[in-house]
Amino acid sequence: MYAWLWTIPALPLAGFLALALAGGRLSRRAGAAIGCGAAGLAAAIAIAIGIEFLASPPPGGAFAQQLWSWWQVGALRPGITLYLDPLSLVFTLVVTVVGFLIHIYSIGYMRGDEAYNRFFAYLNLFVGAMLMLVLGSNLVLLYLGWEGVGLCSYLLIGFWYRDPANGAAARKAFVVTRIGDTAMAIGLFLLFWQLGTLELPALLERAAGTWPVGSGLATATALLLLGGAVGKSAQLPLQTWLPDAMAGPTPVSALIHAATMVTAGVYLIARTHVIFSLAPFALWMVGIVGAVTLLLAGCSALVQTDIKRVLAYSTISQIGYMFLALGVGAWSAAVMHFMTHAFFKALLFMGAGAVILALHHEQEIGRMGGLWRRLPVTFWTFVIGGASLAALPLVTSGFYSKDWILWEAWLAGGAHRWLWAAGLAGAFLTALYTGRLVFLVFFGPERTAVSRPPGTAMRLPLVVLAALATVGGFVEIPATLGRLPLFSRFLAGTFGGGAHEQAYDAAHGAVHAAATGAAHATAHGHTAEALLQLLAVLVTLAGLGLAYWIFLRRRELSTRLATSGLGKGLSRFWLAGWGFDALYDALIVRPFVALARLNRADLFDQISRGLAGLARLAHGGLAATQTGRLALYAMGIVLGAIVAIAWMVWG
Amino acid sequence: MSAVPIMHGLLLASALFLLGLLGVLVRRNVIFMLMSVEIMLNAAGLAFVLAGARWGQPDGQVMFIFILVMAAAEVSVGLALVLRLYHQFKSLDSESARSLRG
Numbered sequence: 001m002y003a004w005l006w007t008i009p010a011l012p013l014a015g016f017l018a019l020a021l022a023g024g025r026l027s028r029r030a031g032a033a034i035g036c037g038a039a040g041l042a043a044a045i046a047i048a049i050g051i052e053f054l055a056s057p058p059p060g061g062a063f064a065q066q067l068w069s070w071w072q073v074g075a076l077r078p079g080i081t082l083y084l085d086p087l088s089l090v091f092t093l094v095v096t097v098v099g100f101l102i103h104i105y106s107i108g109y110m111r112g113d114e115a116y117n118r119f120f121a122y123l124n125l126f127v128g129a130m131l132m133l134v135l136g137s138n139l140v141l142l143y144l145g146w147e148g149v150g151l152c153s154y155l156l157i158g159f160w161y162r163d164p165a166n167g168a169a170a171r172k173a174f175v176v177t178r179i180g181d182t183a184m185a186i187g188l189f190l191l192f193w194q195l196g197t198l199e200l201p202a203l204l205e206r207a208a209g210t211w212p213v214g215s216g217l218a219t220a221t222a223l224l225l226l227g228g229a230v231g232k233s234a235q236l237p238l239q240t241w242l243p244d245a246m247a248g249p250t251p252v253s254a255l256i257h258a259a260t261m262v263t264a265g266v267y268l269i270a271r272t273h274v275i276f277s278l279a280p281f282a283l284w285m286v287g288i289v290g291a292v293t294l295l296l297a298g299c300s301a302l303v304q305t306d307i308k309r310v311l312a313y314s315t316i317s318q319i320g321y322m323f324l325a326l327g328v329g330a331w332s333a334a335v336m337h338f339m340t341h342a343f344f345k346a347l348l349f350m351g352a353g354a355v356i357l358a359l360h361h362e363q364e365i366g367r368m369g370g371l372w373r374r375l376p377v378t379f380w381t382f383v384i385g386g387a388s389l390a391a392l393p394l395v396t397s398g399f400y401s402k403d404w405i406l407w408e409a410w411l412a413g414g415a416h417r418w419l420w421a422a423g424l425a426g427a428f429l430t431a432l433y434t435g436r437l438v439f440l441v442f443f444g445p446e447r448t449a450v451s452r453p454p455g456t457a458m459r460l461p462l463v464v465l466a467a468l469a470t471v472g473g474f475v476e477i478p479a480t481l482g483r484l485p486l487f488s489r490f491l492a493g494t495f496g497g498g499a500h501e502q503a504y505d506a507a508h509g510a511v512h513a514a515a516t517g518a519a520h521a522t523a524h525g526h527t528a529e530a531l532l533q534l535l536a537v538l539v540t541l542a543g544l545g546l547a548y549w550i551f552l553r554r555r556e557l558s559t560r561l562a563t564s565g566l567g568k569g570l571s572r573f574w575l576a577g578w579g580f581d582a583l584y585d586a587l588i589v590r591p592f593v594a595l596a597r598l599n600r601a602d603l604f605d606q607i608s609r610g611l612a613g614l615a616r617l618a619h620g621g622l623a624a625t626q627t628g629r630l631a632l633y634a635m636g637i638v639l640g641a642i643v644a645i646a647w648m649v650w651g
Numbered sequence: 652m653s654a655v656p657i658m659h660g661l662l663l664a665s666a667l668f669l670l671g672l673l674g675v676l677v678r679r680n681v682i683f684m685l686m687s688v689e690i691m692l693n694a695a696g697l698a699f700v701l702a703g704a705r706w707g708q709p710d711g712q713v714m715f716i717f718i719l720v721m722a723a724a725e726v727s728v729g730l731a732l733v734l735r736l737y738h739q740f741k742s743l744d745s746e747s748a749r750s751l752r753g
Contacts, residue, residue, distance in 0.1 A: 628749035630684070634675050 013128035019121035035120030083137030101461035108457035126152035180231015187224030222282030229265030250353030287327020291422035294320025298429030330408035344388035351382035370446035397473030435547025667694035
């Protein structure tokens, strides 16, 4: 089965080629069949390979498939090589399965759109590029996928290109992420220059062997890679593109801007975790970026009035959690939160899409309400997704992953406790804005009539994802609830049961004996963890309760809060995303445009313009000689002949 | 083959050529311009014949016959053009065809 690995990225890419070349001539039904079929087959193969990976792991815990040599420049010989280890397997499974469900959903959501087949072509290209990103065995191939998903993001944000605002949003996303990509490219150059390879396993080995902990080069490369991750994952300070990216169709927001592409930064850092371990400062920066981002974005999510923008800021905030986890070295926890987040956030976006369609493209939550009776399936699945986002204890996947992150942050000790505090505050914010969203959209009085309830193609993915968002967390159950560390044990194949996992076990007094180790937890470790969990649960419930109180029971409270002097200013500030757009506009965009305007007549322009002027002048002169007088033409011939003869005789 | 000095012959040819050229440049009636071109062609032919006689080679006469044929072709095309011109502008004045300019 491993030999089939190449078909996982190849199928969606083939689907893209078919749809791109023949999409105009195919019927809509055929276009949807090709698009969904390619993604579905890839998902099926990924699941089969995943099962085999669990049943009989490849020797060495990883499987590499060399397809062909890509190109060769000096010592740089990147191959088209796929590399499957626990980390890439988790990402592959999530990308293909969630991607397939979103393809199905798109059949319903994009029904009636004129560019139906083009949409599926882009979606397939995206899935293919994303799989290249996670399966690439060298950083060059990873970078190819990285830029590929960036391109698809651009194409899909601007999918409805007739509205210039969508085009502007697409350009913004492209340019802002390109800033991060440039940093990442420089990081790759630095890695290759210093270590002489970009093949991932060899690279990480050499990095660990060459650089001492805290060395300047390790820190520099780690920070540059972090720059790339920050751009792609919409973290501070490059987060401004993601809320605007909501201009794209909702399935795109679910697939690219929630579940998969924006978590590529998490994947990159997890993939190169060895380098980050060598650079404690860079790792600390990762945690800081995550903590600050999750708080800022959480506040912004609290006051957004567009349902998709609430979810966009929530996505930024949740990726902040993943960065926070990476920052304390809890690689597995970050990947786990990626997985659960992909489930529940894709679910939430698709639920929001169903609501938007049902209300005839209404996105303002102020004009929604009372929908729980009208859209029961959407309501229940949305509540499940929301509960998971808010980390409702025990029954949701989000609880397990978020709790794990908080516990790891607490365990990291020292200044990392601040990260834990930020995470806890973020949990409160998350519960608050999730509660606000659910209460305003589905409860209260009905404000807009339902015109088009979602069809089967849209309901089915919702139900499947709701199930995944519920049970997805049971793969890693903390010690206080019976300790079932399947996920971390599985990912130990990539992260090598790192220091933090050992610390995790040490804190429980457990003996880490890979597969069979029975946990002998001490009462002390349990008590601390249980207390912290209780605290997190209380904070979550408090957030939900407060949301219930001010957004449903006493609606006038929230209105009064929002119209009071301080509240008004603060909510306007948060609505604008902490003013980052205005700041960048004044600091970078406007000076740049002014500079470009100033430089409009630079030297090179003068050269080309001078050539054009010369040609125009010569044209004018020659045209003036064409008078239509035969005698003048004859005179011209005579003079020319005289000059020619004179030149022959005396020249 | 008593000797007409070649210089005299060449002077005659040059005079004919210049006369023809002057005709082309100053006449406005296209028929006369065509005739002037014929004179120039014959001046060139005379120069070839003279040169052939001077060196006792047949090439000069070959060239003259060639020029004759060419002149015949030129006149036929030229007269056809003159006819079209006359139909178009009801005049033989070359200035009347000035609309053909850049």
